[in-house]
Amino acid sequence: MNPADTGHAPAGVTTREALLDLMRPVDEAVREWPRKTGRAARNRVLDAVRARGLSYQSWDEATWAEVSAEAGPARLHIAALGHLLGGHHRLHHTAGIRQIHKLADLVFGPGATEPALREVEQTLNSWQTSPHLLERQVGNAVLEALLSAASPRLEDLTTPCCANW
Secondary structure, eight states, X not given: OOHHHHTOOOTTOOHHHHHHHHHHHHHHHHTTSOXXXXXXXXXXXXXXXXXXXXXXXXXXXXHHHHHHHHTGGGHHHHHHHHHHXXXXXXXXXXXXXXXXXXXXXXXXXXXXXXXXXXXXXXHHHHTTOOHHHXXXXXXXXXXXXXXXXXXXXXXXXXXXXXXXX
């Protein structure tokens, strides 16, 4: 068993070293977020690790959703971390996240999904579909698919990634 899975540091590793190793991936994930927001999300994860006595690497989707629900204003950011660090690409459903565009920006970077959204919009416009559907319904569906595929690119959408819609 990997020592990180137990939430305990291996012999010879100081608590400080173990804590730094635990938080390094979180710090990397929030690096491009506004400093205050990133720090708040990081501290929420750290508090949850301490409270549960279990490292976030071993959290399942339900645990990430619970931590997200407890996070108040940082809820969306915790869901993004669950996606990025936990590999839970459908966490937004479990956690009841409705701000799909904001979540996609946190996960992929601001504007990273815009080329995919524009491509879908252009295709639908060429079919003369209603422009009223594009931004909300179709846009959210495209973002859901991209989040599930863990990629901001349409080319990466495959049937297995999106089979659980």
